[in-house]
Amino acid sequence: DVKVTQSSRYLVKRTGEKVFLECVQDMDHENMFWYRQDPGLGLRLIYFSYDVKMKEKGDIPEGYSVSREKKERFSLILESASTNQTSMYLCASTHVRGGGGEDNEQFFGPGTRLTVL
């Protein structure tokens, strides 16, 4: 089974702190994604990565950055946390870039609920 793990289930930080959210997948997937989930808005894509050291902005990248130094690990960084970044953060991974077929399924981690005070 594919396993996607996230470093923390719950996190409480203060405004202005630098926050790291870690995600690790164990299936050698090329693609990894970070989403934030807010009530009534569904999941929105923050950043994604097709390969090591590659990253692309999603729909809501402002206030975030990412790092992918190893294929299995994708980190989301809040340089200076703000209260409007209080949310649930979900990481996902999938196998193939582009194209079609069964490999397009995204596998999700359990999520990190971040509260910024």
Next chain:
Amino acid sequence: AQSVTQPDIHITVSEGASLELRCNYSYGATPYLFWYVQSPGQGLQLLLKYFSGDTLVQGIKGFEAEFKRSQSSFNLRKPSVHWSDAAEYFCAVLIYGNKLVFGAGTILRVKS
């Protein structure tokens, strides 16, 4: 622009009753469509997916969905709901670059 609409924010059904959750998408090409379920405090679990072929797709936990191109819909159904089905359900469409666009979600409540 690509989008997914789930018109029902909340749905309440009685245990044992049938269920239909609505999903409409907007996407220019042939869509790849997904339904995910999220139980409280959990990540997303894939229920079923449509890539091509038979427009009626069977999934896990007794769920099925029907792709209707003429209506741009991919509605999720279950003939008899169990209390454990209470969760939030998300419809999504795959766009270029393996990215998913999600609907806002439908929260299902099951009453006994």
